[in-house]
Amino acid sequence: MILRPRVGDHKVIGKYTGKILVGVGLVTTIPLVTALIYGEWETALDFGLTMMIFLIVGFGLQLLLRSDEDLDWSHALVVAAGSWILVTILGAIPYWLSGHYSSYLDCMFDVMSGYTTTGLYLLQDLDHVSYGLNMWRHIITFAGGQGIVVIALTFLLRGTGGAFKLYAGEGKDERLVPNVVHTARAIWIVSLIWLAGGTAALGATALWLGEPPNLAFLDGMWVTMGGWSTGGFAPMSYNTFWFHSLAFELISIIIFIAGSLNFALHWAVWTGDRREIRRNIETVSFATTVTLTLILASYGLAKAGLYPDALNFFRKAFYQIASGHTTTGFGTIYSRAFVTQWGPIAMVAVTLAMAIGASACSTAGGIKGLRVGLIFKAVTQDLRRLISPESAVVTQRYHHIRESVLENTVVRSALTITVLYVIMYGVITVIGLLYGYDLVPAAFEGVSAASNTGLSCGVTAPSMPDGMKAAYIISMWFGRLEFMSVLALGAYAYAAVRGR
16 A cells, blocks of 8 residues: 655654755846846846845745655655756746747756756757856756766755665765764865866866957866766857867867766875775776777778867777766767768767766766676676686675675676666667668767766757657656666655555
8 A cells, every 4th residue: 555645754854945046046046146146137137036036935835844754765855856847947047038039948958967967958049148147057967977966965955864865775885984963065076176177178168269368268167067967068059079179189088088987086085095996896897898999980980981180080980988977968070960970880989988977976978887797796696606606705805985795785786786877778769760760870979868978969849749859858867866866756746646
């Protein structure tokens, strides 16, 4: 028998959802101030209104649904998944008011794409949007990379017993330090230091390329936000291709690969354990699968006769593979070039790279290198058992921050999430086929959305069917939260309606 949630359950969920909305609402201060600095009065009004709505709803939920209860696991999962829907609906307000979208669904698509660090977008005339709106695009993808729950944990929540559950509900389960609130703050420290360094490096490069100082600083900061968050947003429609600079591309590669690494790995290196980079199962898995997908892409590109010289190959082939594998979505080729020039073999290679993704507990999406590495270790262990004497006890060890013995529960968890990703990739591809797209482009674009990557072969456009837009929004949401919290929200809603 399914039990209907208590009034107390609704209250504790509403209270913590309100806290998260307040946290995200306060973030709108940044684009608001940007708009005021540049004299964009209408844009400033849009963000002032948006902030007011966020704060009214957030504080209203906390006032109406007061509770002294702490979160349990089911509450935390529902709060994590439900908050993402609410911030998407409310976060779309300044997009809609800007006049750059043909529907509110398109606005929600771009907000979900930003928060989930996907990077696909339906915004029209990107090259001429206001500074305030461009700041909002990049702030939500930068904040989304760390997690909207991390915002609340950093500034608005104390170290309650439910804090870790809320943190884990957003798809993270590793603590950089024992206290989860301090872990959230450590994540922001790492991110802000990288933001400062990336802004300085890319801003100086843009200045050297001839941009005015003010614009060079903004472009450097925005591209760093898009790279570190593996979100792929850039302030111009041609993305990083617009700069036509090898130096700019090299720096961006460093930033988005760093952003795709586990925050726990960053913390281990920063606290003195530099050997972790080469010992960690995730970095080993990432290096292996990048190499394999690059070989496959190279074969396809060689058949097509593209990029015969090494420098051109690096700037085009390696960049797209690395961008796809880290689920960043930066591009140095035209979107349609995937279809018209790269061909199916190279596109399949990029699709596989996007599907695998980068590290767990990072800003990246996809299945994750940790799960791929664990499954490979499990297969190796089973093969060793087959060739060992029946009396032999075969154990398998792996290194992820610390040495661990591979246990069945760990393998089962990795397999469960991997299977769910594969099913989602299949479903979103079939949806593309049903709307009339060819198999390879449908799979490429669908996996890009579901893995939170953002590379496009031209399918994503304002003219695409609304059904596909909605399907992509849902797949981005599922992929970013890694299923469990979204499924918990669905179960909670079902129990509220049909429970006894």
